[in-house]
Structures are given as C-alpha cells and as structure tokens.
Amino acid sequence: MARRAISTVTGGTARSVLGIHVFHCPDVVGIVAKLSECIASRGGNIRSVDVFVPENKQDFYSRSEFVFDPTHWPRDVVDNDFIKLSKLFSAEKSIVRVPDLDPKYKIVILASKQEHCLVDLLYKWQEGRLPVDISCVISNHHRPPNTHVIRFLERHGIPYHYLPTSVGNKSEAEILELVEDTDFLVLARYMQILSGRFLESYGKDIINIHHGFLPSFKGGNPSKQAFDAGVKLIGATSHFVTQELDAGPIIEQMVERVSHRDTLQSFVQKSENLEKQCLAQAIKSYCELRVLPYQENKTLVF
Amino acid sequence: MARRAISTVTGGTARSVLGIHVFHCPDVVGIVAKLSECIASRGGNIRSVDVFVPENKQDFYSRSEFVFDPTHWPRDVVDNDFIKLSKLFSAEKSIVRVPDLDPKYKIVILASKQEHCLVDLLYKWQEGRLPVDISCVISNHHRPPNTHVIRFLERHGIPYHYLPTSVGNKSEAEILELVEDTDFLVLARYMQILSGRFLESYGKDIINIHHGFLPSFKGGNPSKQAFDAGVKLIGATSHFVTQELDAGPIIEQMVERVSHRDTLQSFVQKSENLEKQCLAQAIKSYCELRVLPYQENKTLVF
Amino acid sequence: MARRAISTVTGGTARSVLGIHVFHCPDVVGIVAKLSECIASRGGNIRSVDVFVPENKQDFYSRSEFVFDPTHWPRDVVDNDFIKLSKLFSAEKSIVRVPDLDPKYKIVILASKQEHCLVDLLYKWQEGRLPVDISCVISNHHRPPNTHVIRFLERHGIPYHYLPTSVGNKSEAEILELVEDTDFLVLARYMQILSGRFLESYGKDIINIHHGFLPSFKGGNPSKQAFDAGVKLIGATSHFVTQELDAGPIIEQMVERVSHRDTLQSFVQKSENLEKQCLAQAIKSYCELRVLPYQENKTLVF
Amino acid sequence: MARRAISTVTGGTARSVLGIHVFHCPDVVGIVAKLSECIASRGGNIRSVDVFVPENKQDFYSRSEFVFDPTHWPRDVVDNDFIKLSKLFSAEKSIVRVPDLDPKYKIVILASKQEHCLVDLLYKWQEGRLPVDISCVISNHHRPPNTHVIRFLERHGIPYHYLPTSVGNKSEAEILELVEDTDFLVLARYMQILSGRFLESYGKDIINIHHGFLPSFKGGNPSKQAFDAGVKLIGATSHFVTQELDAGPIIEQMVERVSHRDTLQSFVQKSENLEKQCLAQAIKSYCELRVLPYQENKTLVF
Structure with a gap:
C-alpha cells in the first residue's frame, strides 16, 4: 500500500510498484550504469x-530497489531484460522480485514442543508482517501443547502434520513430499537434525534458529551450556542449515544481558524472546532479497 | 588509506580514489542511469x-560513492562532468568531493568556558578521525581553564583568540575576519548568540551543539530544566544555527537514561558525554556530504 | 511460582512468600536496622x-523485598508490625504488599479509537505478565474497531462500557461509579481530558501514556508535532495524571530513532510500539511498588 | 567529593564518608538485621x-553501602566490628573498604605491542576515573610504539619495565618481584601466558581482557576467528585469569554489530574499542567491591 504511494513521474492515474533486484557477477566497470540504464529505459x-x-x-x-509501472514494463519483460544483463556480465546470480505482482514465497514451518517461535511467526503472519504463504506446519509432537495454535491453524486453513521421529528417516520422506513446492523452509525450534540426503533432495534454503550465540554452544541445550559458562550476555543465531550441525552461514544474531540473578529458567525465557526476534528478522530479510550467500560459509546482508 | 585498497579493474599499478557526489533536483526518470553512465564512461x-x-x-x-583513477579522470574533468549533469536536470544542488585530492574542510571552533566538546574535537582531530583543518579557536574566555588545551594548540600551531563579549557586536566583526576563508563553523558550547547580521555576513553553515533534547529545553541551562522536569532520559542535539535560537534544522540527537539518583551535577556530566558524541557525529556526517537541508527546517542525513 | 522456590532456612515443608515494603520518612540513623530487625525477628x-x-x-x-513464612508471620501481623515502625519514624508513607496473599490490584482501562495499548495490555494480562484484575474497559467509542477485542473481553467476562463524551461531564459521573472500587486507573490512549473535579473525586492514581517525548509535544497530535520539528528520535512518556495537561510526574520514557525516510505514518507506528512498552512497564513498576511520588512533580522509580 | 556531600544526620560540621562491605556466609535468618544494627549502633x-x-x-x-563519621566510628573499629559479625555468621568472606580513608588499590599493568587498553587505562587514571595506584607497567616489548605513552609514564613517575619473553620463565621471576606488594594485576592485552606456578606464587586476582566473545574464540587471533566464522556480532570479555587459557570466571562482556562490509581490520578496530570499555568496567567494578567469585567458575557482579 505504502509502496503504491511512492511518487512517479507518469502522473496520477499510473500504478507504480516496487521491484527488487539482486546481482552477483565478476566486478567490471559500468555495471550500475547498465542496470540503471536498463531500468530508466x-x-x-x-x-x-x-x-x-x-x-x-x-x-x-548489488541490491537495487526501483519503482515502475507494470503496464509500461510488463512483469515478464522485466525478467527478460535482467536475463540479458545477467548474460552480459556473466552473472552467477540475478534475481528480480516484484512483491505486489509475484506470488508470495511459500514456506513450511517445522516445529517441535517449544512453540514460542511458531506462535510468533503465526502472529506476525496474521498481522501481515511476514510476507509468506504457510503451506503447512510439521511437528514431531502429536499436538501442540498450546491449543490456541491448533485453533489458529484451523481457522486459517493451515494443515498441521504430526510426523514423529522414526527409524530410517521415514518421516523425512514424508516431509519431502509436503515441502515439495515451497520456496524455503523454516525450522522454528525443530529439534530434529535433517539428514544430508534430505538437504540434497530438497535443494533449497532452510533457515534455522539456534538458541545460542554461535559458534559457542552448538548442539543440545545451549542455554544450559551458557548458564554453566557464566556468560554475561546470551544470544540467539539464525542461520542457513548445512550438513554440519549448527555451522551454516549466519544470517542474524542478537544478544541480551544476563546476571547472576538469572536462573537457568530465566536464561531460557530471555533466549526465547531473542529467538523470536532473530528468526523473524532473518525471514523478513530473506524475503526482501537482502540475504546472499557470501564466500565459503558467510552471508552478506544488505 | 583503506580507500586506496579498494579493488579496481585497471590493474595493480593504478591508483584509485573515492569520490562522493550529492545531488538534489526535480524528480524525473533516469537520473541514476545518467549519473552512473557518466561515472562508468x-x-x-x-x-x-x-x-x-x-x-x-x-x-x-541522491548521494553516491564511487572509486576512480584520477589519471584517467582528472579532478577538474570530474567537476565539469557533474556540472553538465547538474544543468541537464536543473539541479538545485550538486556537490562532488574527493577527500584524497581536495583540500580538507577548513573550520573555526568557537568555544567558551565549558571545554569538553573542544577538547574532544581536538583529540579526535589529532587521531585523524576529524577530517578538517582547524584555522583557529575563538573563545570568549581569556584562557582555557585546562592548560592542556593551550599547550596542545601551541604544539599544533593552532591560534587561540580571546574575543570577549562586547557591546555592539564589536567581537562579531573580529570573528567575521577570522572565519573568512572557512568552509563552516562549529560552536562547541559557545555560549554566545550570534546575531542575524553575523549569520548573513558569514553565509555558510554553522553547526551548534545544544545540551538538551530539542525542541524541549531551548535556551539557557537545559540540564537544569530537564532536572526540574523529572525526565527519565536526557539528550543532546546538534543542529544548524539559524536566526531563531536553538530552532535550526536538527542533524543528530542522542539520549541517555537518568534516574532519581542523578543529581543536577550528574545530569550535566552525562549530558557532556552526549554532547561530545553528538557534535563529532554531526561534523563527521557533514564532511562526508551526508547532511542535506530538507524542506523548510529539517535535514536529510544519508 | 518462582517466588515459592526461593530458598528458606526453615526446611523443605515450609511455604515462603515474597513481601515488598516501601517506606518514606524523615532521615535518621538506624531505619534499615529497625526494618531488618523487625523482619528477622x-x-x-x-x-x-x-x-x-x-x-x-x-x-x-526505601523499598525492601523479603521472604517469609505466613504461618509463622501472619499477614495481618505483618501489617501491624510495619504500622508500629511507621509510627516510630513518623513515616509519611509505609506500604506493604504480599503478591501471593493480597488481592490483585483492581484497575479499569479507559481507551478510545486507537486500541494498540489496550490490546497489548489485554494480551499481557492473559499471559500473566500484568498482575492486575481488570474490572472493565471504558471507551468513548461505541465498539472497538478490532472485533478481536470484544470477543476477547466477552470470553474473559470483562465488561465493555461505551460512554460517549457528553456535555457537562455527564459521562464522568458514570465513569466515577464504574471505577469506584479500583486501586488505580490506566488511560490507554484515552483521548479525553478528565476534569479536575473527576481527579479529586477519584482521589487515586491515574497512569496515562502520552505519545510524545514530554515535556516536548504536549497536547494533540504529538507525532505530527515531532514530524514537523524534524527530530531524529521520537519518544513516548507514561506519567501520572494531574490537572495540568500532560504535565504530571513522569514514570517512564522510551525513544526510537527516526530518519528522513520516516513518514508521518511510520512515526505513528513507531510511536505506538513505544507507547505499548512504556505503558506496560509503568504499570508493572507501579504494581511492584517501585514508583513513589517524589518532590513536587517527579517520581522516584526503584 | 560527591560522597562527602551525602546528607548526614549529625549536622553540618561532621564529615561523612562512604563505606562498602561485602559478605559471604551460610544463609540464616537475620543477617541483614545484624549488619544494619551494627552500622546503626x-x-x-x-x-x-x-x-x-x-x-x-x-x-x-551481600554488598552494602553506608555513610558514617570516622571520628565517631574509627576505621579500625569498623574493621573489628565486621570481624565480629564475620565470626558470628561463619563468613567465608567479609571485606570492608572505605575509599576515602583506605590506600588506593595498587596494581601493575602488563602490556604488549597492542597498546590501546594501556593508553585507555592511563587516560582514565589521569582523569581520576580509575581509583588505583599504578606501581609500574611491564611489557614484553622494548618500548611502546607510541612515544606518548613513555612520555606520559615519565611525567607521572610510573616506571616502564621491559621484560622480554625468555626461556624457562626467567621473566616471570622478575615480574613476581615487581608485583609483590600489589593488590591485583591487570593484563591489558598482555600476549603472554602466565604459568600455573606464577599464578600460585602471586596468589591474588589477575584481570585479563580477551578480544573475543568467550567461550567462543579462545586463544590466538580471536578477531580472525570471528571474521572467518562470519558472525554478525563481535565481543570482548574481561575475566579472571586461571590456569586454563581464557577460561577463568567472566566479569564483563560487551558486543558490537559487524557486517559483510567490515574487514578484518575493522573487526580489530571495533574489538579494540570494546576491549577498552570492557576492561575498564571490570576494573572499576572490582575496585568498588562489586565482583565476587561465585560457584565453581562464575562471578557475581553486584
């Protein structure tokens, strides 16, 4: 809505939408010139x-934002124009997105017993602050402890799939089917490790939230680890999932102060608050094409 | 130094410098395209x-940063190129700056008895973190209470002018002479009001630091005003000087928490800490061409 | 719950609760000694x-926290003991509170069309993070725009009273009846001014949230005032209501950064976020006996 | 100075000083009562x-602050009174300190080539914000790269000892002699590991600053480790030195945001800024008796 209010030069009747373009190619002179010439033309x-x-x-x-009138520059022509530029500069990556015209990103949320991140994402989604379509929620717990969650999902027609952890990754095959046409996955405190075979088969990005300040406190019970270490700040880390546990490229990290007055329980509560913010921020940045893989195991967040 | 390390495509022997360009003109399609084409060409x-x-x-x-090789694009040609663009788009403002080639901004600092901002600016200047030349320091106090200041100024060859407040703005005439060839002025807790006539004669920007969170607490003793008001946060404000006291366009504001345990004295101390940071930040932003006047009485800080 | 887990010296079967005591009296030697002796005895x-x-x-x-076993120190004896101390030191104020034993504070929330603060308080109340009983909600709008609010109130049996603003403060008389047995009132963006007569008749504390950084931007549309002033930080202020508009003792203030990219609309949104936090924090501090009136028009927040 | 302004009940001519007392003993009823009775009496x-x-x-x-008149309660009687309480409660620790009467803590600063922490401590010390006496500075570098440091030390009569790292801990023996009558040591980016034998012989507290967010990035070049890990926040940690490298009880931690635009060099610069603040804060807290060892490997910071 706000986007459409952005001024255009083509007068009052025109409809102007926002486009986002990210680009990764070998560095030569004049890339911005060609990009902006293309847009201006x-x-x-x-x-x-x-x-x-x-x-x-x-x-x-690069990451560019521009406004344009889709009646003058049709969506498919936008794509073609950027594909040409992509070839011109031998780009490794060139993505264009028009949030008002393109289908929303389709995601599946995988959750477990700790539901605070799931609840927070659903709440933000309902408020229109999470620009995604949620195909379904998958959990390795029969029903969420919080009955509000089930009622919320039912009211919005989002299926809830109970897939218990099983021998031989049988559940992974079922998950693969359920996530087939998603754009990316979100692990909202999903406490299972996805196998290398699963990651390969899925082939798209998976965003995880870790309840510790990585690379400290990998693996199980990071709040306990932090508590025992006597740290004065605890953290949460959202990152891409790779085969190595809790070692994928970091997207966002947040911290909060703790003291000797904090108990393990208050560590967990403070951490949960961080996790919610950190995961939601990572998803938001990702959807706005702000997150790019960078070097071997890093991200670049515009 | 770091700037020269920025990669260029012209090979190892080339020397590449940073250019900054700001532009203000009526909005039409293709301005960025023309700017970037000019730079790329x-x-x-x-x-x-x-x-x-x-x-x-x-x-x-707009504000653009670009790197270029001045042997291929000589400094005066840069200017000419941007002047052409400026005409093309009927720009109200077009400034280009090449920090490594252009003379540093020349400033005069006006101070008074409270020297914390002056001392901080001199310290930052010595550390190379304030990219200006200080022509002189003007004060309405005979000698700074802190003898370090005088020794520092002597060691660096910066004159200290004592210009007592006098009847009929006689000192303003002397100040005008001293600041004649400066680029802008800094009022580092200069407790005198400069007359409208002075502002008009000088004609260039003057940056002031106010020890209160404007528009609250204008005028004298803002810390006392804030203390009496029982606020829970105190602030400092750097702004451009206009004829109306403490009402010019705001550049930067910072705040800090206070409580009932704070005394008027600790209000003043906390405020001084804010003032130093706030003023230095405003000057730094200004020198990097990040600050533009905007609308009637605002700034735009890129 | 957490409170009962606090260690006691009387062994595993004892039940230990938290007591809070605040005290205001002329300063003499030995007050803490007497207070702690009383508690220890x-x-x-x-x-x-x-x-x-x-x-x-x-x-x-002073503000003290102590744990005790109410079977050994019955609640009414606690009161009597502190009343004796109060007399001994000619205290102006001596309040004791035992959250696990005492009735919750009873409040009424007054709201208007902007419901974000009301919604936030209800949400926090449901989560158990607002230790009050809400007698009813009073609004000068017929029904809240957000139907969730009405459904929520119905589900929890909280009456919603529509009291339109009327000539001659007729609605104030009705409000007075509704708030008769409350402990304090909360104005959650209630856009009406309560008369001096009302304040006098009610006689207890009223906490308001102002959507501006007081003492700047008193009165109507503070976000617009701040926007026009070109400030770089906006704020919210929770304060006690007094006869003078937006000038009562400040309890809590919070700020957030804004820039030229912010519109009046985003000023309002950022402000709403601040208002929610600021009001909830003020109520929480108040219920924990952390807020005391101090000097003419200030608060002291332990 | 500010301390002496604190109000007392004994009239205008009395001189009132601040006392600090920390206490650690088995928990029984009435400890605060006895402590405050002792002080009031x-x-x-x-x-x-x-x-x-x-x-x-x-x-x-516990940690208590109290003001008293040393002509009525002489310094040595204060000690005796608290020793009695200490025995009464079988205290493990009972320390009393009267900053205005007691000798300042005597410290030695050990430094190396990276001088930012040393310079910062000297600067704060000169400003009166570091309440210690610096016996000497020990470095494993011949002369500090920054000649200001040597001039500063000479002007203030603080010896600079060059003790190169040598085989068989010969230098440790020399250090032990130099630090004999200190109260604690400060490692201001001293890049040598002190042997277990040294720690045992010295027997008092040693505060170190680590340029990483422990327990991540122990050992050498933590900035490089953090840079390679692609973290979004870097940190610094001040902690007590124990035999295990970078694993002693943490006193203070601070973090700052980094992005893909940061280079290894800017990681180092941001870290240096954190280290200075973090180390100075730890020393200040320590001198104010705010830091107590707690459990096996933690601190409690009042």
Missing part, C-alpha cells in the same frame, strides 16, 4: 542501489 | 547510491 | 533493600 | 543493601 525509477565489492576481490554484489 | 566504479524521493513530492535527492 | 529473610536519601535533604525512602 | 547510615541467595542454595551474599 523502461520508465522505472531507482530508489536505492547498494553495491558491495569485497576488498581485494573481483566480485560485484 | 570515465572508468569510475560505483560503490553505493542512496536515493531519496519524499512521498508525494517531485524531489530527487 | 519474625523469621523473615531480606532479599534486597534499596535506600534513597536525596542530596541535602533529610528524607529517607 | 555506630551512627552509620545505610545507603543500599544488595542481597543474593542463589536458588536452592544455603548461601548468602
């Missing part, structure tokens, strides 16, 4: 261009 | 472009 | 004592 | 008492 108007060229590397990364 | 490489078009306004503001 | 155990004696004043303020 | 006036009893433990920890 179609009557589009650039809002911002953020460029990143790592020190001592010949790599170019 | 000279072998320059854009680092970032930040564009701002106010809602429902036909106004375009 | 009854088998109580002090958790913390916070004392405040203003500079150059003979005023003593 | 001598005409002292309690400012604050902070008590901590860990959940499910019979351990009592």
Whole structure:
C-alpha cells in the first residue's frame, strides 16, 4: 500500500510498484550504469542501489530497489531484460522480485514442543508482517501443547502434520513430499537434525534458529551450556542449515544481558524472546532479497 | 588509506580514489542511469547510491560513492562532468568531493568556558578521525581553564583568540575576519548568540551543539530544566544555527537514561558525554556530504 | 511460582512468600536496622533493600523485598508490625504488599479509537505478565474497531462500557461509579481530558501514556508535532495524571530513532510500539511498588 | 567529593564518608538485621543493601553501602566490628573498604605491542576515573610504539619495565618481584601466558581482557576467528585469569554489530574499542567491591 504511494513521474492515474533486484557477477566497470540504464529505459525509477565489492576481490554484489509501472514494463519483460544483463556480465546470480505482482514465497514451518517461535511467526503472519504463504506446519509432537495454535491453524486453513521421529528417516520422506513446492523452509525450534540426503533432495534454503550465540554452544541445550559458562550476555543465531550441525552461514544474531540473578529458567525465557526476534528478522530479510550467500560459509546482508 | 585498497579493474599499478557526489533536483526518470553512465564512461566504479524521493513530492535527492583513477579522470574533468549533469536536470544542488585530492574542510571552533566538546574535537582531530583543518579557536574566555588545551594548540600551531563579549557586536566583526576563508563553523558550547547580521555576513553553515533534547529545553541551562522536569532520559542535539535560537534544522540527537539518583551535577556530566558524541557525529556526517537541508527546517542525513 | 522456590532456612515443608515494603520518612540513623530487625525477628529473610536519601535533604525512602513464612508471620501481623515502625519514624508513607496473599490490584482501562495499548495490555494480562484484575474497559467509542477485542473481553467476562463524551461531564459521573472500587486507573490512549473535579473525586492514581517525548509535544497530535520539528528520535512518556495537561510526574520514557525516510505514518507506528512498552512497564513498576511520588512533580522509580 | 556531600544526620560540621562491605556466609535468618544494627549502633547510615541467595542454595551474599563519621566510628573499629559479625555468621568472606580513608588499590599493568587498553587505562587514571595506584607497567616489548605513552609514564613517575619473553620463565621471576606488594594485576592485552606456578606464587586476582566473545574464540587471533566464522556480532570479555587459557570466571562482556562490509581490520578496530570499555568496567567494578567469585567458575557482579 505504502509502496503504491511512492511518487512517479507518469502522473496520477499510473500504478507504480516496487521491484527488487539482486546481482552477483565478476566486478567490471559500468555495471550500475547498465542496470540503471536498463531500468530508466523502461520508465522505472531507482530508489536505492547498494553495491558491495569485497576488498581485494573481483566480485560485484548489488541490491537495487526501483519503482515502475507494470503496464509500461510488463512483469515478464522485466525478467527478460535482467536475463540479458545477467548474460552480459556473466552473472552467477540475478534475481528480480516484484512483491505486489509475484506470488508470495511459500514456506513450511517445522516445529517441535517449544512453540514460542511458531506462535510468533503465526502472529506476525496474521498481522501481515511476514510476507509468506504457510503451506503447512510439521511437528514431531502429536499436538501442540498450546491449543490456541491448533485453533489458529484451523481457522486459517493451515494443515498441521504430526510426523514423529522414526527409524530410517521415514518421516523425512514424508516431509519431502509436503515441502515439495515451497520456496524455503523454516525450522522454528525443530529439534530434529535433517539428514544430508534430505538437504540434497530438497535443494533449497532452510533457515534455522539456534538458541545460542554461535559458534559457542552448538548442539543440545545451549542455554544450559551458557548458564554453566557464566556468560554475561546470551544470544540467539539464525542461520542457513548445512550438513554440519549448527555451522551454516549466519544470517542474524542478537544478544541480551544476563546476571547472576538469572536462573537457568530465566536464561531460557530471555533466549526465547531473542529467538523470536532473530528468526523473524532473518525471514523478513530473506524475503526482501537482502540475504546472499557470501564466500565459503558467510552471508552478506544488505 | 583503506580507500586506496579498494579493488579496481585497471590493474595493480593504478591508483584509485573515492569520490562522493550529492545531488538534489526535480524528480524525473533516469537520473541514476545518467549519473552512473557518466561515472562508468570515465572508468569510475560505483560503490553505493542512496536515493531519496519524499512521498508525494517531485524531489530527487541522491548521494553516491564511487572509486576512480584520477589519471584517467582528472579532478577538474570530474567537476565539469557533474556540472553538465547538474544543468541537464536543473539541479538545485550538486556537490562532488574527493577527500584524497581536495583540500580538507577548513573550520573555526568557537568555544567558551565549558571545554569538553573542544577538547574532544581536538583529540579526535589529532587521531585523524576529524577530517578538517582547524584555522583557529575563538573563545570568549581569556584562557582555557585546562592548560592542556593551550599547550596542545601551541604544539599544533593552532591560534587561540580571546574575543570577549562586547557591546555592539564589536567581537562579531573580529570573528567575521577570522572565519573568512572557512568552509563552516562549529560552536562547541559557545555560549554566545550570534546575531542575524553575523549569520548573513558569514553565509555558510554553522553547526551548534545544544545540551538538551530539542525542541524541549531551548535556551539557557537545559540540564537544569530537564532536572526540574523529572525526565527519565536526557539528550543532546546538534543542529544548524539559524536566526531563531536553538530552532535550526536538527542533524543528530542522542539520549541517555537518568534516574532519581542523578543529581543536577550528574545530569550535566552525562549530558557532556552526549554532547561530545553528538557534535563529532554531526561534523563527521557533514564532511562526508551526508547532511542535506530538507524542506523548510529539517535535514536529510544519508 | 518462582517466588515459592526461593530458598528458606526453615526446611523443605515450609511455604515462603515474597513481601515488598516501601517506606518514606524523615532521615535518621538506624531505619534499615529497625526494618531488618523487625523482619528477622519474625523469621523473615531480606532479599534486597534499596535506600534513597536525596542530596541535602533529610528524607529517607526505601523499598525492601523479603521472604517469609505466613504461618509463622501472619499477614495481618505483618501489617501491624510495619504500622508500629511507621509510627516510630513518623513515616509519611509505609506500604506493604504480599503478591501471593493480597488481592490483585483492581484497575479499569479507559481507551478510545486507537486500541494498540489496550490490546497489548489485554494480551499481557492473559499471559500473566500484568498482575492486575481488570474490572472493565471504558471507551468513548461505541465498539472497538478490532472485533478481536470484544470477543476477547466477552470470553474473559470483562465488561465493555461505551460512554460517549457528553456535555457537562455527564459521562464522568458514570465513569466515577464504574471505577469506584479500583486501586488505580490506566488511560490507554484515552483521548479525553478528565476534569479536575473527576481527579479529586477519584482521589487515586491515574497512569496515562502520552505519545510524545514530554515535556516536548504536549497536547494533540504529538507525532505530527515531532514530524514537523524534524527530530531524529521520537519518544513516548507514561506519567501520572494531574490537572495540568500532560504535565504530571513522569514514570517512564522510551525513544526510537527516526530518519528522513520516516513518514508521518511510520512515526505513528513507531510511536505506538513505544507507547505499548512504556505503558506496560509503568504499570508493572507501579504494581511492584517501585514508583513513589517524589518532590513536587517527579517520581522516584526503584 | 560527591560522597562527602551525602546528607548526614549529625549536622553540618561532621564529615561523612562512604563505606562498602561485602559478605559471604551460610544463609540464616537475620543477617541483614545484624549488619544494619551494627552500622546503626555506630551512627552509620545505610545507603543500599544488595542481597543474593542463589536458588536452592544455603548461601548468602551481600554488598552494602553506608555513610558514617570516622571520628565517631574509627576505621579500625569498623574493621573489628565486621570481624565480629564475620565470626558470628561463619563468613567465608567479609571485606570492608572505605575509599576515602583506605590506600588506593595498587596494581601493575602488563602490556604488549597492542597498546590501546594501556593508553585507555592511563587516560582514565589521569582523569581520576580509575581509583588505583599504578606501581609500574611491564611489557614484553622494548618500548611502546607510541612515544606518548613513555612520555606520559615519565611525567607521572610510573616506571616502564621491559621484560622480554625468555626461556624457562626467567621473566616471570622478575615480574613476581615487581608485583609483590600489589593488590591485583591487570593484563591489558598482555600476549603472554602466565604459568600455573606464577599464578600460585602471586596468589591474588589477575584481570585479563580477551578480544573475543568467550567461550567462543579462545586463544590466538580471536578477531580472525570471528571474521572467518562470519558472525554478525563481535565481543570482548574481561575475566579472571586461571590456569586454563581464557577460561577463568567472566566479569564483563560487551558486543558490537559487524557486517559483510567490515574487514578484518575493522573487526580489530571495533574489538579494540570494546576491549577498552570492557576492561575498564571490570576494573572499576572490582575496585568498588562489586565482583565476587561465585560457584565453581562464575562471578557475581553486584
């Protein structure tokens, strides 16, 4: 809504939408010039261009926002135009997204007994602050302890699948079927480890929230680990899932102060609050095309 | 130094410097395209472009950073190129700056008895974190209470001018002479009000630090005002000086928590800490061409 | 729950509850000694004592937390013991509260069209994070725009009273009846001014949330005032209501950064977020006996 | 100075000083009562008492601040009075300190090539914000790269000892002699590991600053480790030195945000800024008797 209010030069009757473009290619002179020329030649108007060229590397990364009138620059022509640029610069990555025209990202949320992140995502989704479609929720617990969750899901027609952990990854096969046409997955405190075979078969991004300040406190019960270590700040980390446990590229981290007055229980409560914010922020950034893989095991967050 | 390490495509022997360009003109399609084309055609490489078009306004503001090789794109040609663009788009403002090639901004600092801001600016200047040349320091106090200041100024060859407040703005005439060839002025807790006539004669920007959270607590003794009001947060405000006292466009504001345990004295101490940071930040932003006047009495800080 | 887990010296079968005591009296030697002796003589155990004696004043303020076994120190004896101390030190104020034994504070929330604060308080109340009983909600709007609110209130048996603003303060008389046996009132963005007569008749504390950083931006539309002033930080202020509009003792203030990219609409949204936190924090502090009136128009928040 | 302004009941001519007392003993009823009775019986006036009893433990920890008139309660009698209480409650720890009467803590700072922490401590010391006497500075570098440091030390009569790292801990023996009559040691980025034998011989507390967010990134080059891990927040940790490298009880931790735009160099710079604050804060807390060892490997910071 706010987007459509952005001024355009084509007068009052025009409808102007926001486009986002990210680009990764070898660094040469004139990439921004070509990008902006392409946009301008179609009557589009650039809002911002953020460029990143790592020190001592010949790599170019950019993220652009522009507004345009889709009656003058049809959505499929936008794609074609950027594909041409992509070829021109031998780009490794070129994604364009028009939130008002494109289908929302389709996701599946995997959860477990600790539901605070699931509840928070559903709440934000209902408020319109999580620009995704939730295909279903998968849990390895029969029913969520919180009956509000089930009622909420029923009211919104979101299926809840109970897939208990089983021998031989039988449940993983079922999960694979359920997530087939999603754009990415969200592990909202899903306490199971997904196998390398699963990651390979799925092939798309999976965002996890870890209730510890990685790379400290990997694996089980990080709050207990932090409590025993006597840290003065606890943290949460959202990251991409890779084969190595809790070691994928970090997207976002947040911390909060603790003291000797904190008990293990209050560590857990403070952590839960961090986890909710950290995971929601990571998903939001991801949907706005702000998160790019970078170097071997890092992210770049525009 | 770090700037020169930025990668360029022209090979190891080239020398690459950073250029900054700000632009303000009526909003039309293709401004970024033309700007980036201009830069690319000279072998320059854009680092970032930040564009701002106010809602429902036909106004375009941008700030660009680019690296270029001045042997291929000489400094005066840079200017000419941007002047052409400026004419093309009927720009109200077009400034280009190449920190490594251009003379540093020349400033005069006006101070008074409270020296914390002056001392902080001198310290930052010595550390190389304040990219300006200080022509002189003007004070309405005979000698700074802190003898370190005088020794510091002597060691660095910066004159200290004692100009007592006098009848009929006689001192203002002397100040005008001393600041003649400066780029802007800094009032580092200068407790005198500069007359409208002075502002007009000087004609360039003057940055002031106010020890209160404007628009609350204008005028004298804002810490006392805040203390009496029982506020729970105190603030400092750096702003441009206009004829109306403490009412010019705000550049930066910072706050800090206070409680009933704070005395008027600790209000003052906490405020001084805020003032130093707030003023230094405003000057830094200003020198990096991040601060633009905006609308009647606001700033835009890229 | 957590409170009962606090260790006691009387062994595993004992039941230990938390007591809170605040005290305001002329400052003499030995007040803490007498207070703690009184508590210890009854088998109580002090958790913390916070004392405040203003500079150059003979005023003593304290807030103590202690755990005790009510079978050994019955609730009414606790009261009697502290009343004796109160007389001994000619205390102006001596309040004792045992959250696990005493009735919850009874409040009425007054709201209007902007419901974000009301919704937030109800949500926190349901989660058990607002230790009050809500007698009813009074609004000068017929029905809340958000039907969730009405459904929520119905589900929890909280009456919703529609009292339109009327000539001659007729509605104030009705409000007075409805709030008769409350402990304090909360104005959750209630956009009406309560008359001096009402304040006098009610005679107890009223906590208001103002959507501006007081003492700046009193009165109507503070977000618009802040937007026009070009501030770089916006704020919210919770305070006690007095006869002078938006000028009562400040309890809590919070701020958030804004920039030229913010619109009036985003000012309002950011402000709403601050208002919710600021009001909830003020109520929580108040219920925990942390907030005391101090000097003419200030608060002291332990 | 501010301390002496605190109000007393004994009239204008009295001189009132601040006393601090920390206590650790088995938890029984009435400890605060006895402590405050002891203070009141001598005409002292309690400012604050902070008590901590860990959940499910019979351990009592407290820190009290009180003002008293040393002509009525002489310094040595203060000690005797608290020793009696200490015996009464079989205290493991009972320390009393009167900053205005007691000798300042005597410390030695051990430094190395990275001087930012040393410089910061000297600067704060000169400003009167570090309440210690610095016996000398020991470094394993011949002369500090920054000649200001040497000039500063000379001007203030603080010896600079160059003790190169050598085979067989020969330098440790020399260090032991130099630190003999200190109260504690500060490792201000001293890049050598002190042997277990040294720690045992010295026998007092040693505060170290680690340029990483422990327990992540122990050992060498933590900034590089953090950079390679792609973290979004970097940290610094001040802790007590124990035989296990970078694993002693944590006193204070601070973090700062980093992004893909940060280079290893800017990681180091941001870290240095954190280290300075974190180390100075730990020393300040320690001198104010706020830091107590707690459980096996933690601290309690009042």
